[in-house]
Structure formats: structure tokens, C-alpha cells
Amino acid sequence: MNLTLKIWRQKNADHKGKMVDYAISNISPDMSFLEMLDVLNEQLINKGKEPVAFDHDCREGICGTCSLYINGEAHGPDRDITTCQLHMRKFNDGDTIYIEPFRAKAFPVIKDLIVDRSAFDRIQHAGGFISVNTSGNTVDADTIPINKHDADKSFDAATCIGCGACVASCKNSSAMLFVAAKVSQFALLPQGKVEAADRVLNMVKQMDLEGFGNCTNTGACEVECPKGISLENIARLNREYLKASFKG
Ligand code: SF4
Numbered sequence: 507m508n509l510t511l512k513i514w515r516q517k518n519a520d521h522k523g524k525m526v527d528y529a530i531s532n533i534s535p536d537m538s539f540l541e542m543l544d545v546l547n548e549q550l551i552n553k554g555k556e557p558v559a560f561d562h563d564c565r566e567g568i569c570g571t572c573s574l575y576i577n578g579e580a581h582g583p584d585r586d587i588t589t590c591q592l593h594m595r596k597f598n599d600g601d602t603i604y605i606e607p608f609r610a611k612a613f614p615v616i617k618d619l620i621v622d623r624s625a626f627d628r629i630q631h632a633g634g635f636i637s638v639n640t641s642g643n644t645v646d647a648d649t650i651p652i653n654k655h656d657a658d659k660s661f662d663a664a665t666c667i668g669c670g671a672c673v674a675s676c677k678n679s680s681a682m683l684f685v686a687a688k689v690s691q692f693a694l695l696p697q698g699k700v701e702a703a704d705r706v707l708n709m710v711k712q713m714d715l716e717g718f719g720n721c722t723n724t725g726a727c728e729v730e731c732p733k734g735i736s737l738e739n740i741a742r743l744n745r746e747y748l749k750a751s752f753k754g
């Protein structure tokens with residue numbers, strides 16, 4: 507395949523970025539999208555040019571690090587996959603492909619296609635955990651009966667990999683789907699109930715402090731989420747928030 511790539515290049519957060527054109531040839535349809543970028547970078551390095559900076563780690567859809575906006579969609583044209591799982595066979599010979607970073611005020615560009623998603627870490631630190639005393643005779647979590655429906659729903663929510671595609675796809679740059687997944691995975695389990703009120707209030711407070719926008723139920727987040735996190739988690743987050751507010 508021969509392709510034209512239009513890639514966002516930006517030296518750092520203080521510089522203005524711009525789209526730069528690259529022609530790339532002999533790309534196998536069986537290559538992953540990131541392997542195609544590896545080939546481009548090898549060519550740029552061989553020519554003494556600066557390679558394109560992009561985020562990646564596991565390259566198997568687990569870590570949530572890869573984060574490209576491809577032809578106007580977070581993680582590209584395929585559904586329910588991350589950028590690292592996208593293959594070049596999804597494109598046609600001769601295509602022009604636009605590659606940009608995830609854009610949101612709360613995700614400032616660090617360099618080229620890499621954005622700072624530490625806002626998500628700070629939201630997690632605000633309450634995305636359960637406190638367990640591990641000294642002494644801690645009760646084995648598996649001995650607490652949990653009905654299958656709740657266990658399945660909690661597991662579904664826990665598959666969120668914190669990639670940020672929901673934010674990048676939302677016209678308001680809302681982080682509600684991410685926070686909803688993190689709150690839901692605990693809200694459905696007995697282990698999560700003890701700190702439930704503090705968790706939801708603190709995580710939503712941190713989300714607002716980070717500068718994410720409001721949720722207006724457009725649903726773009728659900729469509730672009732590589733893990734299929736459902737909007738029903740946002741409804742659960744809203745219920746948890748309301749309950750916690752009345753308690754306080
Ligand atoms: S909810 Fe989906 S899109 Fe948002 S961070 Fe989690 S996995 Fe990524």
C-alpha cells in the first residue's frame with residue numbers, strides 16, 4: 507500500500523503545532539497501525555529527521571496508552587479496539603490518513619501525538635480504590651457472595667483501560683464515562699460500598715477541578731470506547747452522586 511499521512515507535529519506544549527505531510531510506500535495490509543508508524547519513524551531517522559512521537563506500551567489493547575485520533579475518530583475507524591489493534595487492511599491503497607493527538611483542554615499536548623493524561627491518575631487517586639487492612643486475618647474476598655448480575659456488570663465496568671478516547675470523542679471533553687466506569691466497578695460490589703459516598707464525591711470533584719466538560723448525553727463516548735463501556739454506567743454514577751449528596 508502507498509499512503510499519504512497527514513500527521514500533527516508539535517515540538518512541545520508551548521509551541522504551535524501543524525499538520526505535516528509524509529508519503530509512505532510498500533506498507534503491508536497485515537501491519538498494525540503502530541507498525542506502520544514505526545516504519546515511517548525508521549525512514550525519518552535514516553534521513554536524519556526527528557521521528558514522530560506517539561504513545562504505546564503493551565500493543566495488545568490492555569494498557570490504554572496508545573491514543574491516536576485517526577481520520578477524525580479516537581482509535582480509528584474500527585469499533586471496540588484500541589489504536590494498537592488497528593490494522594492497515596482497514597485502509598485502501600492510495601488513502602490519505604489524518605493522524606492527530608487526543609484533543610481536550612485537560613489533556614495538554616506534550617509532543618506531537620503524545621498528550622498528558624495524568625488528570626485521569628489524579629481522579630483515580632481521589633477515590634478509585636478500596637481501603638483494605640491487609641495485616642492480620644483479612645477475609646478472603648471470594649468468600650463474600652455476590653450475585654452474578656452484579657459481578658458481571660462490575661467486571662464490564664472494570665474493563666475500562668483509561669485510554670481517554672471518551673474524552674477525545676466528546677464535544678464537551680467530558681470524562682464522565684471514565685469516572686462512571688471507575689465508580690461503577692466498586693458501587694456494584696459489597697467491598698466498594700464502605701467508601702462509596704466519599705469515592706463518588708471526591709472523584710467527581712477532582713474531575714471538575716481538572717477542567718473536563720459536562721456530560722450532555724450525546725453518547726459519542728460509548729461509540730468510540732474500545733472496551734464498550736456502556737452509558738448505563740453514567741446513569742449509575744449520577745445515582746451514586748445523588749445518594750452521596752443527600753447523605754452529606
Ligand atoms: S471509558 Fe472507554 S474510552 Fe473512556 S477511558 Fe475507559 S476504556 Fe477508554
Ligand code: FES
Pocket residue numbers: 561562563564565566567568569570571572588589590591
Ligand atoms: S499500546 Fe496498550 S492498549 Fe494500545
